[in-house]
Amino acid sequence: xxxxxxxxxxxxxxxxxxxxxxxPTATKLAWIRAEAAAGVSEIEVCSFVPxxxxxxxxxxxxxxxxxxAIPNILVTALVPxxxxxxxxxxxxxxxxxxxxxxxQTHNQKNxxxxxxxxxxxxxxxxxxxxxxxxxxxxxxxxxxxxSFGCSLEGHVPARETLSVMEQVLALGVDEITLxxxxxxxxxxxxxxxFKAALQLAGGxxxxxxxxxxxxxxxxxxxxxxxxxxxxxxxxxxxxGGCPFAPGATGNIVTEDLIFLLEAEGLKTGIDLPAxxxxxxxxxxxxxxxxxxxxxxxxGLPKGFVAATPRLAAE
Amino acid sequence: xxxxxxxxxxxxxxxxxxxxxxxPTATKLAWIRAEAAAGVSEIEVCSFVPxxxxxxxxxxxxxxxxxxAIPNILVTALVPxxxxxxxxxxxxxxxxxxxxxxxQTHNQKNxxxxxxxxxxxxxxxxxxxxxxxxxxxxxxxxxxxxSFGCSLEGHVPARETLSVMEQVLALGVDEITLxxxxxxxxxxxxxxxFKAALQLAGGxxxxxxxxxxxxxxxxxxxxxxxxxxxxxxxxxxxxGGCPFAPGATGNIVTEDLIFLLEAEGLKTGIDLPAxxxxxxxxxxxxxxxxxxxxxxxxGLPKGFVAATPRLAAE
Numbered sequence: 001x002x003x004x005x006x007x008x009x010x011x012x013x014x015x016x017x018x019x020x021x022x023x024p025t026a027t028k029l030a031w032i033r034a035e036a037a038a039g040v041s042e043i044e045v046c047s048f049v050p051x052x053x054x055x056x057x058x059x060x061x062x063x064x065x066x067x068x069a070i071p072n073i074l075v076t077a078l079v080p081x082x083x084x085x086x087x088x089x090x091x092x093x094x095x096x097x098x099x100x101x102x103x104q105t106h107n108q109k110n111x112x113x114x115x116x117x118x119x120x121x122x123x124x125x126x127x128x129x130x131x132x133x134x135x136x137x138x139x140x141x142x143x144x145x146x147s148f149g150c151s152l153e154g155h156v157p158a159r160e161t162l163s164v165m166e167q168v169l170a171l172g173v174d175e176i177t178l179x180x181x182x183x184x185x186x187x188x189x190x191x192x193x194f195k196a197a198l199q200l201a202g203g204x205x206x207x208x209x210x211x212x213x214x215x216x217x218x219x220x221x222x223x224x225x226x227x228x229x230x231x232x233x234x235x236x237x238x239x240g241g242c243p244f245a246p247g248a249t250g251n252i253v254t255e256d257l258i259f260l261l262e263a264e265g266l267k268t269g270i271d272l273p274a275x276x277x278x279x280x281x282x283x284x285x286x287x288x289x290x291x292x293x294x295x296x297x298x299g300l301p302k303g304f305v306a307a308t309p310r311l312a313a314e
Numbered sequence: 315x316x317x318x319x320x321x322x323x324x325x326x327x328x329x330x331x332x333x334x335x336x337x338p339t340a341t342k343l344a345w346i347r348a349e350a351a352a353g354v355s356e357i358e359v360c361s362f363v364p365x366x367x368x369x370x371x372x373x374x375x376x377x378x379x380x381x382x383a384i385p386n387i388l389v390t391a392l393v394p395x396x397x398x399x400x401x402x403x404x405x406x407x408x409x410x411x412x413x414x415x416x417x418q419t420h421n422q423k424n425x426x427x428x429x430x431x432x433x434x435x436x437x438x439x440x441x442x443x444x445x446x447x448x449x450x451x452x453x454x455x456x457x458x459x460x461s462f463g464c465s466l467e468g469h470v471p472a473r474e475t476l477s478v479m480e481q482v483l484a485l486g487v488d489e490i491t492l493x494x495x496x497x498x499x500x501x502x503x504x505x506x507x508f509k510a511a512l513q514l515a516g517g518x519x520x521x522x523x524x525x526x527x528x529x530x531x532x533x534x535x536x537x538x539x540x541x542x543x544x545x546x547x548x549x550x551x552x553x554g555g556c557p558f559a560p561g562a563t564g565n566i567v568t569e570d571l572i573f574l575l576e577a578e579g580l581k582t583g584i585d586l587p588a589x590x591x592x593x594x595x596x597x598x599x600x601x602x603x604x605x606x607x608x609x610x611x612x613g614l615p616k617g618f619v620a621a622t623p624r625l626a627a628e
Contacts, residue, residue, distance in 0.1 A: 154617030186577035215570035256529035263500035294529040303468030
């Protein structure tokens with residue numbers, strides 16, 4: 001299906017990161033399978049971190065294997081370091097999403113390395129991919145955390161974010177994600193950064209990753225969209241957060257983002273009612289967890305015509 | 315204080331309309347007084363409707379009188395018909411906010427009149443104001459409900475909203491509010507309508523009134539802002555809805571809107587932490603009522619500098 005915008009579901013990774021209940025592998029895969037059936041084309045399914053750091057991802061290898069057996073999705077895994085990347089390569093995922101923070105303090109807290117060390121590790125990961133024929137089809141993305149502000153350092157200047165982005169581009173990655181990890185961004189700032197970042201990126205995929213911590217998530221997404229961004233991360237029911245960013249709640253809600261995009265006449269390829277069924281799976285698996293989002297509670301506007309034809313009608 | 319944007323608090327009216335608990339007059343006035351102290355310059359304090367229709371507004375006259383004794387606020391009352399306007403004039407409020415719906419079906423359900431009858435009644439209200447010297451300083455605003463869609467009729471064409479707006483302008487009102495009563499609007503549509511409406515309005519104040527029913531409230535507000543709109547309605551904690559629009563939840567959250575505007579560098583004249591104290595008053599008075607909004611839960615970004623200097627520091 002032709003899509004105007006790519007929405008990557010990050011719920012099974014970012015959404016589960018702070019959730020105390022360790023979901024059974026089968027439940028994670030049921031979630032991922034249902035998202036794929038709803039038309040989601042890329043899913044960040046796990047994180048290759050030590051299980052003692054995040055027990056939720058102790059089954060990363062099995063989740064990756066299960067997800068790779070599901071047709072029509074690009075399977076992405078987050079990797080915070082070289083060890084994680086090696087595990088990701090070994091698992092055979094389609095894309096590694098390496099992360100580092102624009103803010104030095106946040107990077108130190110998050111991955112216990114300086115930004116320079118993290119950049120050097122990324123260079124090593126790209127070198128490994130380029131030198132191993134069996135890894136040659138693995139895509140390498142890089143997420144820049146705290147691109148719009150940091151809960152430890154406060155304001156992050158746009159030039160700092162863009163400067164780190166240039167350094168990452170020079171390493172030969174396949175995609176860059178600008179992440180508002182702690183929900184500090186505001187639309188004017190998002191416009192400024194995305195305008196410049198899209199120019200820097202040239203044709204390289206640039207992903208917007210917003211959190212709705214302070215209510216501006218969808219306004220920020222719309223600002224990035226208007227600047228030309230066509231790739232977004234989101235989490236089903238707005239699950240998620242960051243363990244090192246106090247007060248951070250969830251990612252923007254996948255369902256509400258899809259409504260925004262389809263209402264703007266953009267094909268996402270994703271069927272909103274089918275996301276309701278995914279929501280039911282997650283709600284049942286995580287009783288007591290806050291399920292955010294409005295569109296599937298309020299219902300679509302009367303007579304609403306989505307840009308994406310209902311999958312059932314295809 | 316010089317303000318770049320005027321935010322009108324509509325919580326004591328729109329916010330309370332669907333709330334079953336009838337708040338004591340003293341509590342409503344404590345709320346209004348605390349909002350005024352936080353820097354809010356205009357408050358829609360009540361609705362002059364028959365108490366048997368909305369028992370919550372049975373004390374409209376007393377609330378209006380109490381609010382008029384509070385310094386530095388413009389006191390607005392909603393009036394749905396001539397009878398309500400007469401009560402509003404008698405109460406001495408600064409502004410009457412008359413409402414009619416762009417959607418014929420919604421207008422019929424809401425005020426049991428055709429749109430043409432509602433327009434004729436508005437003409438009569440303006441004539442009354444203009445002919446009675448004691449009313450000459452009373453401002454008359456007109457809110458156009460369902461300007462962005464109707465839960466009964468579905469899509470409302472932009473030309474329909476703009477055509478009703480032209481008819482209302484011709485009657486000599488002092489202000490027009492375009493209201494997304496049921497939360498159907500999307501940013502592109504908001505841009506289109508506000509761009510044309512601001513031109514039509516000339517210098518006349520044009521207010522944006524968004525509901526967050528489907529999650530796009532602040533994205534819509536930002537779109538209207540970028541088109542040049544400088545007046546917004548909002549409700550503390552997002553209280554509110556519409557009794558005739560099934561599924562409608564609340565107005566956009568005053569606190570989150572203030573954060574958006576101040577983050578964009580626009581002075582609202584409103585002190586965010588002081589709104590937290592207002593929130594405490596309402597939360598205590600309405601236990602069990604959903605209190606929406608994120609900024610006062612998550613806290614301001616570290617090092618955040620508001621465009622409005624803290625009132626305490628003045």
